[in-house]
Amino acid sequence: MTQLATLPGVRAERDQTAVATPVRRRRRLGPGKPIRFGAAIGPVLLLGVWSIGSATGWLDPRVLSAPWTVVTTTGDLIADGRLQSNLLTSAQRAFVGLGLGIALGTVLALLSGLSRFGEAVLDGPIQIKRAIPSLALLPLLILWLGIGESMKITTITLGVFVPIYIHTHNGLRTIDSRYVELAETVGLSRWEFIRRVVLPGALPGFLLGLRFAVTGAWLALVVVEQINSTSGIGYMMELARTYGQTDIIIVGLVLYGVLGLLFDGAVRLIQRKALSWRRTLAD
Amino acid sequence: MATHAGGLTLEKTAVEVRGLVRKYGERAVLDGVDLAIQPGEFVALLGKSGSGKSTLLRALAGLDYDVDGSGELAVPANVSVVFQDSRLLPWARVLDNVALGLRAADERGRESLAEVGLAGREQAWPNELSGGEQQRVALARSLVREPVLLLADEPFGALDALTRLKMHVLLRKLCAAHQPAVLLVTHDVDESIVLADRVIVLDEGRIVAEEPIDLAEPRSPADPGFTAVRSILLDALGVSL
Ligand SMILES: Nc1ncnc2c1ncn2[C@@H]1O[C@H](COP(=O)(O)OP(=O)(O)O)[C@@H](O)[C@H]1O
Ligand SMILES: [Mg+2]
Secondary structure (H helix, E strand, O other), X not given: OHXXXXXXXXXXXXXXXXXXXXXXXXXXXXXXXXXXXXXHHHHHHHHHXXXXXXXXXOOOOOOOOOHHHHHHHHHHHHHOOHHHHHXXXXXXXXXXXXXXXXXXXXXXXXXXXXXXXXHHHHHHHXXXXXXOOHHHHHHHHHHHHOOOHHHHHHXXXXXXXXXXXXXXXXXXXXXXXXXXXHHHHOXXXXXXXXXXXXXXXXXXXXXXXXXXXXXXXXXXXXXXXXXXXXXXXXXXXXXXXXXXXXXXXXXXXXXXXXXXXXXXHHHHHHHHHHOOOOOOOOO | OXXXXXXXXXXXXXXXXXXXXXXXXXXXXXXXXXXXXXXXXXXXXXXXXXXXXHHHHHHHHOOOOOOEEEEEEEOOOXXXXXXXXXXXXXXXXXXXXXXXXXXXXXXXXXXXXXXXOOOOOOOOOHHHOOHHHHHHHHHHHHHOOOOOEEEEEOOOOOOOHHHHHHHHHXXXXXXXXXXXXXXXXXXXXXXXXXXXXXXXXXXXXXXXXXXXXXXXXXXXXXOHHHHHHHHHHHHHOXXXX
Protein backbone atom coordinates (compact mmCIF):
# COMPACT_ATOMS: atom_id res chain seq x y z
CA MET A 1 0.00 0.00 0.00
CA THR A 2 2.77 2.39 0.91
CA GLN A 3 4.28 1.72 -2.49
CA LEU A 4 1.06 2.70 -4.19
CA ALA A 5 0.87 5.90 -2.21
CA THR A 6 4.33 7.02 -3.28
CA LEU A 7 3.83 6.08 -6.91
CA PRO A 8 2.35 9.37 -8.24
CA GLY A 9 5.24 11.31 -6.73
CA VAL A 10 7.74 8.98 -8.34
CA ARG A 11 6.04 9.33 -11.68
CA ALA A 12 6.08 13.13 -11.51
CA GLU A 13 9.78 13.06 -10.77
CA ARG A 14 10.41 10.73 -13.73
CA ASP A 15 8.47 13.01 -16.04
CA GLN A 16 10.61 15.95 -15.07
CA THR A 17 13.85 14.12 -15.73
CA ALA A 18 12.41 12.80 -18.96
CA VAL A 19 12.03 16.35 -20.20
CA ALA A 20 15.57 17.25 -19.21
CA THR A 21 17.25 14.23 -20.86
CA PRO A 22 15.10 12.28 -23.30
CA VAL A 23 15.60 8.56 -22.79
CA ARG A 24 17.58 7.14 -25.67
CA ARG A 25 16.58 3.61 -26.48
CA ARG A 26 19.19 1.60 -28.26
CA ARG A 27 20.73 -1.79 -28.08
CA ARG A 28 23.97 -1.50 -26.23
CA LEU A 29 25.77 -4.74 -27.11
CA GLY A 30 24.36 -5.65 -30.53
CA PRO A 31 26.09 -4.26 -33.64
CA GLY A 32 23.46 -1.49 -33.86
CA LYS A 33 20.87 -0.62 -36.46
CA PRO A 34 21.45 -1.88 -40.01
CA ILE A 35 22.64 0.90 -42.36
CA ARG A 36 20.51 1.30 -45.49
CA PHE A 37 22.37 -0.07 -48.54
CA GLY A 38 25.30 -0.60 -46.18
CA ALA A 39 26.62 -3.48 -48.29
CA ALA A 40 27.06 -1.13 -51.29
CA ILE A 41 29.25 1.47 -49.58
CA GLY A 42 32.55 -0.43 -49.81
CA PRO A 43 32.25 -1.42 -53.48
CA VAL A 44 31.18 2.10 -54.50
CA LEU A 45 34.21 3.53 -52.69
CA LEU A 46 36.48 1.09 -54.52
CA LEU A 47 34.94 2.04 -57.87
CA GLY A 48 35.56 5.70 -57.05
CA VAL A 49 39.26 5.15 -56.32
CA TRP A 50 39.62 3.16 -59.56
CA SER A 51 37.92 5.90 -61.62
CA ILE A 52 40.06 8.65 -60.13
CA GLY A 53 43.21 6.58 -60.64
CA SER A 54 42.40 6.02 -64.34
CA ALA A 55 41.30 9.60 -65.01
CA THR A 56 44.48 11.11 -63.53
CA GLY A 57 46.67 8.69 -65.45
CA TRP A 58 48.00 7.25 -62.23
CA LEU A 59 46.79 3.80 -63.40
CA ASP A 60 48.47 2.72 -66.66
CA PRO A 61 45.74 1.31 -68.99
CA ARG A 62 48.09 -1.60 -69.90
CA VAL A 63 48.07 -2.58 -66.22
CA LEU A 64 44.42 -1.82 -65.48
CA SER A 65 41.92 -0.47 -68.00
CA ALA A 66 39.71 2.44 -66.98
CA PRO A 67 36.17 1.65 -65.77
CA TRP A 68 34.66 3.31 -68.87
CA THR A 69 36.86 1.23 -71.19
CA VAL A 70 35.57 -1.85 -69.40
CA VAL A 71 32.02 -0.64 -69.94
CA THR A 72 32.48 -0.04 -73.68
CA THR A 73 34.28 -3.38 -74.06
CA THR A 74 31.35 -5.03 -72.32
CA GLY A 75 29.07 -3.36 -74.86
CA ASP A 76 31.19 -4.68 -77.74
CA LEU A 77 31.28 -8.18 -76.28
CA ILE A 78 27.52 -8.17 -75.88
CA ALA A 79 27.05 -6.82 -79.40
CA ASP A 80 29.00 -9.67 -81.01
CA GLY A 81 27.38 -12.24 -78.66
CA ARG A 82 30.63 -13.53 -77.16
CA LEU A 83 29.73 -12.45 -73.65
CA GLN A 84 26.34 -14.12 -73.60
CA SER A 85 27.50 -17.45 -74.99
CA ASN A 86 30.50 -17.65 -72.68
CA LEU A 87 28.45 -16.57 -69.69
CA LEU A 88 25.82 -19.18 -70.47
CA THR A 89 28.45 -21.92 -70.67
CA SER A 90 29.98 -20.88 -67.35
CA ALA A 91 26.63 -20.54 -65.60
CA GLN A 92 25.59 -23.96 -66.86
CA ARG A 93 28.76 -25.55 -65.52
CA ALA A 94 28.32 -23.85 -62.17
CA PHE A 95 24.65 -24.81 -61.88
CA VAL A 96 25.11 -28.43 -62.87
CA GLY A 97 28.12 -28.83 -60.57
CA LEU A 98 26.32 -27.11 -57.71
CA GLY A 99 23.17 -29.18 -58.19
CA LEU A 100 25.04 -32.46 -58.27
CA GLY A 101 27.25 -31.48 -55.35
CA ILE A 102 24.31 -30.35 -53.22
CA ALA A 103 22.40 -33.55 -53.92
CA LEU A 104 25.43 -35.72 -53.23
CA GLY A 105 26.40 -33.87 -50.05
CA THR A 106 22.86 -33.91 -48.68
CA VAL A 107 22.28 -37.58 -49.36
CA LEU A 108 25.62 -38.56 -47.83
CA ALA A 109 25.00 -36.35 -44.79
CA LEU A 110 21.58 -37.94 -44.22
CA LEU A 111 22.97 -41.45 -44.63
CA SER A 112 25.75 -40.78 -42.21
CA GLY A 113 23.74 -38.60 -39.81
CA LEU A 114 20.80 -40.94 -39.41
CA SER A 115 22.56 -44.26 -39.07
CA ARG A 116 25.62 -45.29 -37.13
CA PHE A 117 26.52 -47.76 -39.87
CA GLY A 118 26.33 -45.05 -42.51
CA GLU A 119 28.55 -42.83 -40.39
CA ALA A 120 31.10 -45.60 -39.89
CA VAL A 121 31.34 -46.22 -43.62
CA LEU A 122 31.07 -42.68 -45.01
CA ASP A 123 32.40 -40.19 -42.53
CA GLY A 124 36.05 -41.33 -42.56
CA PRO A 125 36.56 -41.21 -46.33
CA ILE A 126 34.81 -37.85 -46.58
CA GLN A 127 36.97 -36.38 -43.83
CA ILE A 128 40.02 -37.60 -45.75
CA LYS A 129 38.65 -36.07 -48.94
CA ARG A 130 38.11 -32.86 -47.01
CA ALA A 131 41.80 -32.71 -46.13
CA ILE A 132 42.73 -32.84 -49.83
CA PRO A 133 41.87 -29.63 -51.69
CA SER A 134 39.57 -30.48 -54.61
CA LEU A 135 41.89 -28.73 -57.01
CA ALA A 136 44.76 -31.03 -56.02
CA LEU A 137 42.75 -33.87 -57.55
CA LEU A 138 42.77 -32.13 -60.91
CA PRO A 139 45.71 -34.01 -62.48
CA LEU A 140 44.06 -37.32 -61.59
CA LEU A 141 40.68 -36.20 -62.85
CA ILE A 142 42.20 -35.04 -66.14
CA LEU A 143 43.88 -38.43 -66.57
CA TRP A 144 40.62 -40.23 -65.85
CA LEU A 145 38.08 -38.01 -67.55
CA GLY A 146 40.05 -36.03 -70.11
CA ILE A 147 39.70 -32.29 -70.39
CA GLY A 148 36.04 -32.20 -71.46
CA GLU A 149 32.90 -31.13 -69.65
CA SER A 150 32.71 -34.21 -67.39
CA MET A 151 36.07 -33.35 -65.82
CA LYS A 152 34.95 -29.78 -65.24
CA ILE A 153 31.61 -30.74 -63.74
CA THR A 154 33.20 -33.43 -61.57
CA THR A 155 35.76 -30.98 -60.18
CA ILE A 156 33.02 -28.50 -59.28
CA THR A 157 30.86 -31.23 -57.75
CA LEU A 158 33.75 -32.39 -55.58
CA GLY A 159 34.31 -28.84 -54.37
CA VAL A 160 30.64 -28.45 -53.52
CA PHE A 161 29.65 -31.66 -51.79
CA VAL A 162 32.20 -31.48 -48.99
CA PRO A 163 30.97 -28.28 -47.28
CA ILE A 164 27.35 -29.37 -47.79
CA TYR A 165 28.14 -32.71 -46.19
CA ILE A 166 30.17 -31.30 -43.30
CA HIS A 167 27.66 -28.67 -42.24
CA THR A 168 24.51 -30.72 -42.81
CA HIS A 169 26.01 -33.65 -40.95
CA ASN A 170 27.01 -31.37 -38.09
CA GLY A 171 23.50 -29.89 -38.08
CA LEU A 172 22.00 -33.37 -37.84
CA ARG A 173 24.32 -34.47 -35.06
CA THR A 174 23.72 -31.42 -32.94
CA ILE A 175 19.90 -31.57 -32.94
CA ASP A 176 18.92 -31.29 -29.29
CA SER A 177 18.26 -34.74 -27.84
CA ARG A 178 15.33 -33.23 -25.94
CA TYR A 179 13.48 -32.95 -29.25
CA VAL A 180 14.16 -36.60 -29.92
CA GLU A 181 12.59 -37.37 -26.55
CA LEU A 182 9.60 -35.20 -27.42
CA ALA A 183 9.20 -37.00 -30.74
CA GLU A 184 9.10 -40.27 -28.83
CA THR A 185 6.50 -39.12 -26.34
CA VAL A 186 4.15 -37.79 -29.03
CA GLY A 187 4.66 -41.01 -30.97
CA LEU A 188 6.12 -39.68 -34.23
CA SER A 189 6.88 -42.31 -36.84
CA ARG A 190 10.42 -42.45 -38.20
CA TRP A 191 9.46 -40.59 -41.34
CA GLU A 192 7.51 -37.91 -39.43
CA PHE A 193 10.48 -37.56 -37.10
CA ILE A 194 12.78 -36.94 -40.07
CA ARG A 195 10.36 -34.49 -41.69
CA ARG A 196 9.31 -32.51 -38.61
CA VAL A 197 12.44 -32.63 -36.47
CA VAL A 198 15.55 -33.79 -38.31
CA LEU A 199 15.31 -31.88 -41.57
CA PRO A 200 14.23 -28.50 -40.11
CA GLY A 201 16.76 -28.95 -37.33
CA ALA A 202 19.56 -29.55 -39.81
CA LEU A 203 18.44 -26.75 -42.15
CA PRO A 204 20.58 -23.98 -40.61
CA GLY A 205 23.65 -26.21 -41.01
CA PHE A 206 22.70 -27.09 -44.57
CA LEU A 207 22.27 -23.42 -45.53
CA LEU A 208 25.60 -22.50 -44.00
CA GLY A 209 27.14 -25.31 -46.01
CA LEU A 210 25.38 -23.95 -49.09
CA ARG A 211 27.11 -20.61 -48.77
CA PHE A 212 30.51 -22.27 -48.59
CA ALA A 213 29.49 -24.56 -51.45
CA VAL A 214 28.67 -21.63 -53.73
CA THR A 215 32.09 -20.12 -53.09
CA GLY A 216 33.68 -23.51 -53.69
CA ALA A 217 31.83 -23.97 -56.96
CA TRP A 218 33.03 -20.60 -58.15
CA LEU A 219 36.62 -21.28 -57.29
CA ALA A 220 36.57 -24.63 -59.08
CA LEU A 221 34.85 -23.07 -62.09
CA VAL A 222 37.53 -20.42 -62.50
CA VAL A 223 40.31 -22.97 -62.36
CA VAL A 224 38.80 -25.55 -64.72
CA GLU A 225 37.86 -22.91 -67.27
CA GLN A 226 41.45 -21.80 -67.61
CA ILE A 227 42.71 -25.28 -68.40
CA ASN A 228 42.32 -26.11 -72.07
CA SER A 229 38.88 -24.65 -72.38
CA THR A 230 37.30 -23.49 -75.61
CA SER A 231 34.36 -21.71 -74.04
CA GLY A 232 33.31 -19.97 -70.85
CA ILE A 233 34.29 -16.77 -69.08
CA GLY A 234 37.61 -18.27 -68.03
CA TYR A 235 38.44 -19.13 -71.64
CA MET A 236 37.54 -15.60 -72.72
CA MET A 237 39.95 -14.24 -70.11
CA GLU A 238 42.74 -16.65 -71.04
CA LEU A 239 42.43 -15.62 -74.66
CA ALA A 240 42.49 -11.95 -73.68
CA ARG A 241 45.68 -12.56 -71.72
CA THR A 242 47.50 -13.79 -74.81
CA TYR A 243 46.53 -10.55 -76.60
CA GLY A 244 47.20 -8.34 -73.56
CA GLN A 245 43.59 -7.09 -73.41
CA THR A 246 43.25 -6.11 -69.76
CA ASP A 247 39.79 -4.66 -70.40
CA ILE A 248 38.37 -8.07 -71.35
CA ILE A 249 40.11 -9.66 -68.36
CA ILE A 250 38.45 -7.08 -66.13
CA VAL A 251 35.08 -7.78 -67.76
CA GLY A 252 35.58 -11.46 -66.92
CA LEU A 253 36.51 -10.65 -63.33
CA VAL A 254 33.51 -8.38 -62.93
CA LEU A 255 31.28 -11.10 -64.36
CA TYR A 256 32.65 -13.67 -61.94
CA GLY A 257 32.17 -11.20 -59.12
CA VAL A 258 28.64 -10.23 -60.08
CA LEU A 259 27.59 -13.85 -60.52
CA GLY A 260 29.20 -14.80 -57.23
CA LEU A 261 27.36 -12.01 -55.46
CA LEU A 262 24.09 -13.03 -57.09
CA PHE A 263 24.54 -16.63 -55.98
CA ASP A 264 25.46 -15.60 -52.47
CA GLY A 265 22.54 -13.17 -52.33
CA ALA A 266 20.18 -15.92 -53.45
CA VAL A 267 21.45 -18.23 -50.73
CA ARG A 268 21.11 -15.48 -48.14
CA LEU A 269 17.56 -14.82 -49.27
CA ILE A 270 16.72 -18.50 -48.95
CA GLN A 271 18.35 -18.46 -45.53
CA ARG A 272 16.29 -15.48 -44.39
CA LYS A 273 13.04 -17.01 -45.65
CA ALA A 274 13.71 -20.51 -44.40
CA LEU A 275 15.00 -19.49 -41.00
CA SER A 276 12.49 -16.76 -40.20
CA TRP A 277 11.78 -18.49 -36.89
CA ARG A 278 15.27 -17.60 -35.70
CA ARG A 279 16.07 -14.27 -34.17
CA THR A 280 19.78 -13.60 -34.30
CA LEU A 281 22.12 -10.81 -33.32
CA ALA A 282 22.37 -9.54 -36.87
CA ASP A 283 18.60 -9.00 -37.34
CA MET B 1 16.65 -53.82 -18.92
CA ALA B 2 13.66 -51.94 -17.67
CA THR B 3 10.59 -54.11 -17.78
CA HIS B 4 7.50 -52.58 -19.21
CA ALA B 5 3.96 -53.69 -18.51
CA GLY B 6 5.42 -56.97 -17.14
CA GLY B 7 2.75 -59.17 -15.62
CA LEU B 8 0.60 -56.23 -14.58
CA THR B 9 -2.58 -55.28 -16.35
CA LEU B 10 -4.73 -52.21 -15.96
CA GLU B 11 -8.27 -52.97 -14.99
CA LYS B 12 -9.72 -50.30 -12.78
CA THR B 13 -6.59 -48.18 -12.43
CA ALA B 14 -4.83 -45.80 -14.80
CA VAL B 15 -1.33 -46.63 -13.51
CA GLU B 16 0.03 -49.64 -11.67
CA VAL B 17 3.60 -49.80 -10.41
CA ARG B 18 4.98 -52.61 -8.28
CA GLY B 19 8.45 -52.96 -6.80
CA LEU B 20 9.98 -50.56 -9.27
CA VAL B 21 13.77 -50.33 -9.07
CA ARG B 22 15.92 -48.11 -11.27
CA LYS B 23 19.70 -47.95 -10.98
CA TYR B 24 22.36 -45.65 -12.28
CA GLY B 25 25.48 -47.75 -11.87
CA GLU B 26 25.35 -49.40 -8.46
CA ARG B 27 23.11 -46.76 -6.91
CA ALA B 28 19.38 -47.52 -6.78
CA VAL B 29 17.68 -44.21 -7.54
CA LEU B 30 14.27 -45.88 -7.25
CA ASP B 31 14.29 -48.56 -4.58
CA GLY B 32 11.04 -50.49 -4.69
CA VAL B 33 8.25 -48.05 -5.56
CA ASP B 34 4.62 -49.17 -5.44
CA LEU B 35 2.03 -46.83 -6.86
CA ALA B 36 -1.50 -46.96 -8.22
CA ILE B 37 -3.37 -44.03 -9.74
CA GLN B 38 -7.12 -44.13 -10.35
CA PRO B 39 -8.63 -42.91 -13.62
CA GLY B 40 -9.12 -39.16 -13.40
CA GLU B 41 -7.15 -38.90 -10.17
CA PHE B 42 -4.68 -36.04 -9.72
CA VAL B 43 -1.56 -37.16 -7.86
CA ALA B 44 1.27 -34.83 -6.95
CA LEU B 45 4.74 -36.24 -6.38
CA LEU B 46 6.86 -34.29 -3.93
CA GLY B 47 10.49 -34.86 -3.07
CA LYS B 48 13.81 -33.22 -2.50
CA SER B 49 16.06 -32.58 -5.44
CA GLY B 50 17.68 -35.86 -6.45
CA SER B 51 15.10 -38.03 -4.70
CA GLY B 52 14.20 -39.82 -7.92
CA LYS B 53 11.03 -37.98 -9.00
CA SER B 54 12.09 -37.47 -12.61
CA THR B 55 13.40 -41.02 -12.76
CA LEU B 56 9.97 -42.35 -11.75
CA LEU B 57 8.20 -40.12 -14.22
CA ARG B 58 10.54 -41.10 -17.04
CA ALA B 59 9.95 -44.76 -16.23
CA LEU B 60 6.20 -44.20 -16.56
CA ALA B 61 6.71 -42.29 -19.81
CA GLY B 62 8.83 -45.12 -21.21
CA LEU B 63 11.80 -42.83 -21.69
CA ASP B 64 14.23 -44.90 -19.63
CA TYR B 65 14.98 -47.80 -21.97
CA ASP B 66 18.70 -47.42 -21.33
CA VAL B 67 18.40 -47.52 -17.53
CA ASP B 68 18.97 -50.66 -15.45
CA GLY B 69 16.21 -51.86 -13.22
CA SER B 70 13.48 -54.28 -12.29
CA GLY B 71 9.88 -54.28 -11.15
CA GLU B 72 6.59 -54.14 -12.93
CA LEU B 73 4.61 -51.27 -14.30
CA ALA B 74 1.53 -50.86 -16.42
CA VAL B 75 0.54 -47.58 -18.05
CA PRO B 76 -2.18 -46.80 -20.58
CA ALA B 77 -1.28 -46.59 -24.26
CA ASN B 78 -2.28 -42.95 -24.45
CA VAL B 79 0.16 -41.01 -22.26
CA SER B 80 1.11 -37.35 -22.64
CA VAL B 81 4.16 -35.73 -21.10
CA VAL B 82 4.70 -32.08 -20.16
CA PHE B 83 8.32 -31.20 -19.49
CA GLN B 84 9.78 -28.42 -17.38
CA ASP B 85 10.87 -26.65 -20.55
CA SER B 86 8.00 -26.25 -22.96
CA ARG B 87 9.99 -28.17 -25.57
CA LEU B 88 8.28 -26.56 -28.53
CA LEU B 89 9.98 -27.07 -31.88
CA PRO B 90 11.33 -23.56 -32.58
CA TRP B 91 10.96 -24.01 -36.35
CA ALA B 92 7.27 -24.94 -36.23
CA ARG B 93 4.40 -22.49 -35.76
CA VAL B 94 2.41 -22.75 -32.55
CA LEU B 95 -0.46 -24.63 -34.19
CA ASP B 96 1.91 -27.11 -35.85
CA ASN B 97 3.52 -27.71 -32.49
CA VAL B 98 0.17 -28.48 -30.90
CA ALA B 99 -0.86 -30.82 -33.71
CA LEU B 100 2.59 -32.45 -33.94
CA GLY B 101 2.23 -36.05 -35.03
CA LEU B 102 -1.56 -35.88 -35.34
CA ARG B 103 -3.30 -36.31 -38.66
CA ALA B 104 -5.72 -33.63 -39.88
CA ALA B 105 -5.85 -32.14 -36.41
CA ASP B 106 -5.79 -28.41 -37.20
CA GLU B 107 -9.34 -27.86 -35.99
CA ARG B 108 -8.72 -29.76 -32.76
CA GLY B 109 -5.45 -27.91 -32.36
CA ARG B 110 -7.24 -24.57 -32.67
CA GLU B 111 -9.81 -25.60 -30.07
CA SER B 112 -7.10 -26.78 -27.76
CA LEU B 113 -5.23 -23.47 -28.12
CA ALA B 114 -8.45 -21.59 -27.41
CA GLU B 115 -8.86 -23.71 -24.28
CA VAL B 116 -5.51 -22.52 -22.92
CA GLY B 117 -6.36 -18.93 -23.86
CA LEU B 118 -4.16 -18.63 -26.93
CA ALA B 119 -6.76 -18.31 -29.67
CA GLY B 120 -5.35 -16.10 -32.40
CA ARG B 121 -1.71 -17.06 -31.77
CA GLU B 122 -1.83 -20.15 -34.01
CA GLN B 123 0.66 -18.76 -36.53
CA ALA B 124 3.13 -17.30 -34.02
CA TRP B 125 6.64 -18.72 -33.67
CA PRO B 126 7.33 -20.26 -30.25
CA ASN B 127 10.08 -17.76 -29.44
CA GLU B 128 7.64 -14.91 -29.92
CA LEU B 129 5.74 -16.13 -26.84
CA SER B 130 6.45 -15.54 -23.17
CA GLY B 131 7.54 -18.42 -20.96
CA GLY B 132 4.05 -18.84 -19.55
CA GLU B 133 2.48 -18.80 -23.01
CA GLN B 134 4.97 -21.37 -24.24
CA GLN B 135 4.07 -23.64 -21.36
CA ARG B 136 0.38 -23.18 -22.18
CA VAL B 137 1.10 -24.31 -25.73
CA ALA B 138 2.84 -27.34 -24.28
CA LEU B 139 -0.30 -28.04 -22.21
CA ALA B 140 -2.45 -27.72 -25.32
CA ARG B 141 -0.13 -30.11 -27.14
CA SER B 142 -0.57 -32.70 -24.38
CA LEU B 143 -4.31 -32.36 -23.96
CA VAL B 144 -5.24 -32.33 -27.64
CA ARG B 145 -4.25 -36.02 -27.57
CA GLU B 146 -6.93 -36.69 -24.90
CA PRO B 147 -4.46 -38.63 -22.73
CA VAL B 148 -5.63 -41.20 -20.22
CA LEU B 149 -2.52 -40.33 -18.22
CA LEU B 150 -0.83 -36.94 -18.08
CA LEU B 151 2.73 -36.87 -16.76
CA ALA B 152 4.17 -33.49 -15.86
CA ASP B 153 7.71 -32.92 -14.55
CA GLU B 154 7.83 -29.58 -12.73
CA PRO B 155 5.90 -27.94 -15.58
CA PHE B 156 5.76 -24.57 -13.80
CA GLY B 157 9.23 -24.69 -12.29
CA ALA B 158 10.65 -22.07 -14.64
CA LEU B 159 7.74 -19.62 -14.35
CA ASP B 160 7.42 -16.57 -12.11
CA ALA B 161 5.13 -16.79 -9.09
CA LEU B 162 2.20 -14.84 -10.58
CA THR B 163 2.21 -16.77 -13.85
CA ARG B 164 2.43 -19.95 -11.84
CA LEU B 165 -0.75 -19.11 -9.89
CA LYS B 166 -2.60 -18.51 -13.16
CA MET B 167 -1.31 -21.80 -14.52
CA HIS B 168 -2.64 -23.61 -11.44
CA VAL B 169 -6.14 -22.30 -12.13
CA LEU B 170 -5.82 -23.22 -15.81
CA LEU B 171 -4.53 -26.71 -15.11
CA ARG B 172 -7.35 -27.43 -12.67
CA LYS B 173 -9.90 -26.25 -15.22
CA LEU B 174 -8.36 -28.35 -17.98
CA CYS B 175 -8.15 -31.45 -15.83
CA ALA B 176 -11.78 -31.06 -14.80
CA ALA B 177 -12.73 -30.85 -18.48
CA HIS B 178 -10.56 -33.70 -19.81
CA GLN B 179 -10.40 -35.96 -16.75
CA PRO B 180 -6.98 -37.53 -17.33
CA ALA B 181 -5.19 -39.27 -14.50
CA VAL B 182 -2.34 -36.91 -13.60
CA LEU B 183 1.06 -37.42 -12.03
CA LEU B 184 2.56 -34.01 -11.39
CA VAL B 185 6.12 -33.78 -10.13
CA THR B 186 6.82 -30.67 -8.10
CA HIS B 187 9.06 -29.46 -5.32
CA ASP B 188 6.50 -26.82 -4.28
CA VAL B 189 4.47 -28.06 -1.32
CA ASP B 190 1.71 -25.45 -1.69
CA GLU B 191 1.39 -26.19 -5.39
CA SER B 192 0.86 -29.87 -4.63
CA ILE B 193 -1.82 -29.12 -2.03
CA VAL B 194 -3.66 -26.68 -4.28
CA LEU B 195 -3.76 -29.01 -7.26
CA ALA B 196 -3.81 -32.63 -6.17
CA ASP B 197 -6.33 -35.14 -4.90
CA ARG B 198 -3.46 -37.00 -3.27
CA VAL B 199 0.15 -36.09 -2.53
CA ILE B 200 2.92 -38.65 -2.27
CA VAL B 201 6.41 -37.94 -1.00
CA LEU B 202 9.46 -39.64 -2.42
CA ASP B 203 12.71 -39.80 -0.49
CA GLU B 204 15.84 -41.68 -1.53
CA GLY B 205 13.88 -43.72 -4.02
CA ARG B 206 11.07 -44.80 -1.67
CA ILE B 207 7.60 -43.46 -1.04
CA VAL B 208 7.74 -42.21 2.54
CA ALA B 209 4.37 -40.44 2.89
CA GLU B 210 1.01 -40.27 1.25
CA GLU B 211 -1.69 -37.69 2.01
CA PRO B 212 -5.16 -37.47 0.52
CA ILE B 213 -6.13 -33.82 0.14
CA ASP B 214 -9.70 -33.22 1.10
CA LEU B 215 -10.14 -29.46 1.37
CA ALA B 216 -13.02 -27.15 0.58
CA GLU B 217 -12.82 -25.36 -2.79
CA PRO B 218 -11.33 -22.97 -3.57
CA ARG B 219 -8.32 -24.20 -1.66
CA SER B 220 -6.69 -21.41 0.23
CA PRO B 221 -3.37 -21.41 2.10
CA ALA B 222 -5.24 -19.54 4.86
CA ASP B 223 -7.43 -22.60 5.52
CA PRO B 224 -6.38 -24.35 8.79
CA GLY B 225 -6.77 -27.71 6.99
CA PHE B 226 -4.29 -26.48 4.37
CA THR B 227 -1.77 -25.53 7.04
CA ALA B 228 -2.15 -28.91 8.72
CA VAL B 229 -1.48 -30.85 5.50
CA ARG B 230 1.42 -28.57 4.70
CA SER B 231 3.16 -29.27 7.99
CA ILE B 232 2.66 -33.04 7.57
CA LEU B 233 4.21 -32.88 4.10
CA LEU B 234 7.07 -30.63 5.18
CA ASP B 235 7.74 -33.08 7.97
CA ALA B 236 7.86 -35.96 5.51
CA LEU B 237 10.31 -33.94 3.42
CA GLY B 238 12.52 -33.57 6.47
CA VAL B 239 12.02 -29.84 6.76
CA SER B 240 11.36 -28.92 10.37
CA LEU B 241 9.89 -25.53 11.09
N1 LIG C 1 21.34 -40.10 -16.63
C1 LIG C 1 21.77 -40.22 -15.36
N2 LIG C 1 22.98 -40.79 -15.10
C2 LIG C 1 23.41 -40.92 -13.82
N3 LIG C 1 22.73 -40.53 -12.75
C3 LIG C 1 21.52 -39.94 -12.93
C4 LIG C 1 20.99 -39.76 -14.25
N4 LIG C 1 19.78 -39.15 -14.13
C5 LIG C 1 19.58 -38.97 -12.81
N5 LIG C 1 20.62 -39.45 -12.08
C6 LIG C 1 20.72 -39.43 -10.62
O1 LIG C 1 19.57 -40.01 -10.07
C7 LIG C 1 19.16 -39.30 -8.94
C8 LIG C 1 17.70 -38.94 -9.05
O2 LIG C 1 17.54 -38.05 -10.14
P1 LIG C 1 16.14 -37.43 -10.51
O3 LIG C 1 15.15 -38.53 -10.65
O4 LIG C 1 16.36 -36.59 -11.69
O5 LIG C 1 15.82 -36.55 -9.24
P2 LIG C 1 14.70 -35.45 -9.02
O6 LIG C 1 13.92 -35.32 -10.28
O7 LIG C 1 13.90 -35.94 -7.88
O8 LIG C 1 15.42 -34.20 -8.65
C9 LIG C 1 20.06 -38.07 -8.82
O9 LIG C 1 20.97 -38.28 -7.77
C10 LIG C 1 20.77 -38.01 -10.13
O10 LIG C 1 22.09 -37.60 -9.93
MG1 LIG D 1 13.71 -33.70 -11.67
